[in-house]
Amino acid sequence: MSVAGATYMFGLYSNDLKTILGYDQSTLNLLSFFKDFGANVGILAGLVNEVYPPWVVLTIGAILNFFGYFMIWLSVTKKIATPKVWQMCLYICIGANSQSFANTGSLVTCVKNFPESRGAVLGVLKGYVGLSGAIITQLYSAFYYDDTKALILLIGWLPAVVSFAFLRTKKTNFTQSEFGLSAAVVIFLLLLPLVVVFIEENKIWRSKKLALVDSSPVKIVTEGEIAETEKVNAVHSVSVSSPKKDPKWYEDVFHPPARGEDYTILQALFSIDMLILFVACISGVGGALTAIDNLNQIGTSLRYPKKSISTFVSLVSIWNYLGRVFSGFVSEHVLTKYKFPRPLMLTLTLFISCVGHLLIAFDVPNGLYAASVIIGFCFGAQWPLLFAIISELFGLKYYATLYNFGNVASPLGLYVLNVMVTGYLYDKEGTKQLEAFGLKRKEGQQLNCVGVDCFKLSFIIITTATFFGCDCLTYFSGENKKVLQR
Template identity: 40%
Template sequence: MAMELPGIGRLAKGVATNRWMVVVATFFIMACSGATYNFGIYSDVVKTSMGYNQETLTTLGFFKDLGANVGIFSGLIYDLTGPWVVLMCGAILNLFGYLMIWLAVEHKISPPAIWKMCLFICIGANSQAFTNTGVIVTSVKNFPNNRGLVIGLLKGYVGLSGAMLTLFYQALYGNSPDKFILLIAWFPCLICLMFLAVIRRMPPTGPELAASEKKIFQAFLFIALALAGYLMIIIVVQHQVKVPRAGFQALAAIMLLIVMSPLALVVRDELRKIEQEKNQELKEGAKTGEEAESNSKLALAGNPTDIGSIQPHDQDSELETKRFALDWKRTEGIPGPKQGILQEGAKTGEDDCSNSTPKELELAAGKESTHPETLNPEPRSKKFTLDWKKIRRILWERPARGSDYNIPDAIFTIDMFLIFVATTCGVGGGLMAIDNLGQIGKALDLKVDTFVSLISIWNFLGRVGSGFASEIALQRWGVPRTLFFSLVIGVAAIGHLVIALNLPGALFAGSILIGLTFGAQWALMFTIISEIFGLKYYGTLYNVGGIASPVGSYLLSVRVAGALYDKEAAKDRARSATVGRIFGRILAVASATGNNCKGAHCYRVTFFIMAAVAVLGSATALILTVRTRRFYRKIHLKMKETT
């Protein structure tokens, strides 16, 4: 018999195994898993230390995006094993990849070749794919009726992690970008290992609990919004006033308190459960006491039914048992109940056989047929024939939307193709802006850290806001989630145009719009995949959609942004050298400029191209909306029934 734990021990054990503690642990892990969005902080250090040009740096950024979003292996491992194996792999990959980059930048190892640096950052960023798979897929399967809210919150914390890691880095190391690489090597790995045993699969809740769960998720949302507002205030103050390192340490301590505040909801829920268990035990104890008291009163008064009163009944039942006990050996000729049934069946069979053909009678009696085919049975040669119906079913027919698709069926559908194209256009442009934010700020002589934190916060708000807004709109008015997807990519086009025109405050406004839409696209895309293709193989299909991100990053960031930036930088160098010759001196500006470009013209054409690509992505998502409108109508009606 297990020994009962004392009060504090029982509470601690209950909190560790509480259903909502799994959700809070996912918040902690995801809040440290967005290091890929901080590439703008340390990209210039990598470029200067390793002597790269902009196209090489954007190639490095592409492999970062490739590792972060190609999670097919993590999905397959998850479907075969479970969340803890995937999270363990993610922690190991994170530590190895970013630690090797830090050693290379600090020249503690011999300068690696470019392909090795690409491999290191791909491995380090791939840890994010493992972490996202282990956390998000588990949470969606645990809370399938609130998947939009779950994905929005978790992806929101990933977006917010950029600003959180920046503040934490400033508190620990000050303004030293190379130390930031060291921070993202060990800190996410540590947090992941701390909560490895907490993340687990649980029985999914039914639709009847969706409303009560939604209230708790809304409480988590308010805490996350408070955290985002706090970080926004810090960014504004930091932009206006120079904050010392001690001030950053105090601000980081307050941030940690806000991050840990969801634990209070878990403790409150566990205390409520303990109180209910105590009340139940008291009720059962009182009921047991009443039963014991009534039995004792009956014993004292004497039981009216004594042994003599039940004796005749026992004798009758014994005689009745002896009367119907049959010795089947002595009554072999007498048909028993089963034999009678068999005989009646045989008679019925005889009546049926009277209407049968001679061949059927021979087969029924077990006799050998005189038919030549049965006398000399020979195996018939099977002719190879094409079953066109089966081939057509494999190639064209798919399960209904909302069913559990297998992996090949889901990949080779028009719906997945449209999702892939829209994500490539929308997310690819957002990644281009985020990866080149360091160089954009440097070209415009603006502080990079501010914009990295700013785009991180709006990234969070986009993820969380799109998850909750699309859920409410779908439930109340039947607005398809795919329509939100199309509108969000359209707003991203406006953000690209704002930066391209370089109006006053353009980078602030553009970073807000791009951050909002970039985050919203992720939350919507992953929710749409779960709704259309089901949850059975969601661990793999979740990462199939993510492959669109590195494809867009390569096409738009490497082939477009990097190449155009280097051309503009070459024009600046040539222009500086020409001016120097005219005035009779070779300006040092030409050599000092190096591979850098100064001015708004460095990215103007690039952002015009990004705006056009975003319009194409919005149109593609609109086609998906037309195709799935009936499907989302059914989801809307189902939601109305359960509320």
């Protein structure tokens, strides 16, 4: 998990894609959308995990990671012909989709192994995903200094190597005497129930002996007779209820069990609870990802030095990690001790993230440093809370698939807020500035924008959308208060 968060480093090499391949901001944001679409649409990974062991899931993820980013590196270094936009979208989608396989193979397994500590497990594992951005950034600085093209290659081979290195399960070799000792223990445990039989038979024999001495009639009822009576009653009850027909599958979809029980996949997907969570995450996660993916362009337009932009990416990654760990452990603590539900904590997280968006919108002096910390922390804190809520409401039976469906909100929110809103308004302002100098943009020429107006309106819209997500979660908390406080 410590190398599975390469998608959060898009801001470091996005300027190379824009400059070398001649993209405008809308096209660059389209690539960003497909990156997050691949990273978060992990339904295939969930279905594979339902059928095959985790090592198969990790192997597929390693192959996809290397292929996708290696093709991007070949394109940026001009070792192959310049690909079309749809090809670049496909490459980055394939490379980023490996993250869902890495997450599913390790995270879902751990949640099923430790269901009573799911908040802490999710916090630690998802925290390492966030911290991986800072880890890879430091490795890149040590190996390649300022060569962002080489960073793409590092993102391609490092996670694949780590996945392959830990695929094999370490087996312990036992000596013959150790096998003999374990066999003796097993045989002893198998024979141990005979002691119970001897004790019970002795009790029955003593009861019969006392009955012969006592003149009053005593009926000896053994446990076997009680069991036979219960069996007869059970068979009778089954025979009475057998004429009832099972409901058809489409009727069962709209008649889910009680909240907190094991839902089927379709029951969960068609529930109003999943819809509310989906809408809240479209605004919350989509807005935070828009800021993270555009850090390079935001820093450039607000005239921050180049070194500061690398600092912003590291700050986002570090506080992303802290947010995930904090929300995982703290949500578990306050839920257990104070019965404070996780949806309310998620509401507070979205509310705090609005402060970071407003710092960017109004270009507060040195505000991008604080905005990187706030948005990174809030973005990281949302994921453990979301996944824990899904497991609490819909059960763990199909958690591998439902966990990945929860991720789908991220690319959808990113497309609306990043491509349709932020990218469009950035290009509109950039074209306006270009025309002010009497120039026109040529086809294949990059389009830049400088000044606070490049992102001001975009982040005001993002703040409004995030507030709407807070309202949805407040209603959601009230509807599910009893289930989520257990």
